[in-house]
Amino acid sequence: MKHFSTYQVDPATILHVTSSGTHDSVKPTLLFLHFWGGSSRTYFSTISHLSPKFHCIAVDFRGWGSSTGPAMPTLYSTSLVEDMLKGNKSAKAAWPEHAMGEDIVEQAEKINVPVLVIGGGKDIVEPVDRLRKEVLGRISGAELEVIEGSGHLLPVEYPELVARNIEDFTARIIA
Numbered sequence: 105m106k107h108f109s110t111y112q113v114d115p116a117t118i119l120h121v122t123s124s125g126t127h128d129s130v131k132p133t134l135l136f137l138h139f140w141g142g143s144s145r146t147y148f149s150t151i152s153h154l155s156p157k158f159h160c161i162a163v164d165f166r167g168w169g170s171s172t173g174p175a176m177p178t179l180y181s182t183s184l185v186e187d188m189l190k191g192n193k194s195a196k197a198a199w200p201e202h203a204m205g206e207d208i209v210e211q212a213e214k215i216n217v218p219v220l221v222i223g224g225g226k227d228i229v230e231p232v233d234r235l236r237k238e239v240l241g242r243i244s245g246a247e248l249e250v251i252e253g254s255g256h257l258l259p260v261e262y263p264e265l266v267a268r269n270i271e272d273f274t275a276r277i278i279a
Contacts, residue, residue: 106148113166117173120144120164125155132274136162139257143169149263154270212242219246220273222266224254247273 109121122144125131134154136147144162151160166173221239223232232250240246249269254261 108170110170113173117166118171119166119173120170122148122151122162123160124151125157125159127159131157131159132278133159133161134270134274136160136259138162138165138168141168145169146257147259147263150259150267150270153264153267157271158274212239213244215243215246218273218277219243220269221246221248222258222269223248223250224256224258224261225250225252226254227256229256249273 107123109123111119111121113119127133136144136151138144138146143164147160147162151162154160164171219239221235223230223235225232232248235248240248251258251262251265251269254265259266
């Protein structure tokens, strides 16, 4: 079952958060962040496959989906994320140190946790070769799964395959 919450960040901004699955000490929390122009709904089909086994959280960035506030790239910063996740400890724990809109290339080499990258075989925005070079080449032990028929919007195009890849990866790292 989906649970919808809102968090008042400032007088003009209310952020919308969707959570599914039961939060407990056994189930890992998965945090889903939408692409530019998307919303938490981008992941609803993927989350429906994962929520029986995981606690899933999806957020709407400022100005997107059901969140209010201007949809400006300058607002996507670490401080925004900190504001957004103040009321949700599970989401905060699952959040990477840096996020969308910031140049994290140099930070990528410092990542020392398991990382799964899922790429679309027909993605012209972030081609698989670039993912191999720019992501896997910088993050020790990162894994790449390619969904051959997909373009850039994998959770929209192939939600079940995205969910299966996440579930398989998570099972390997928890075992």
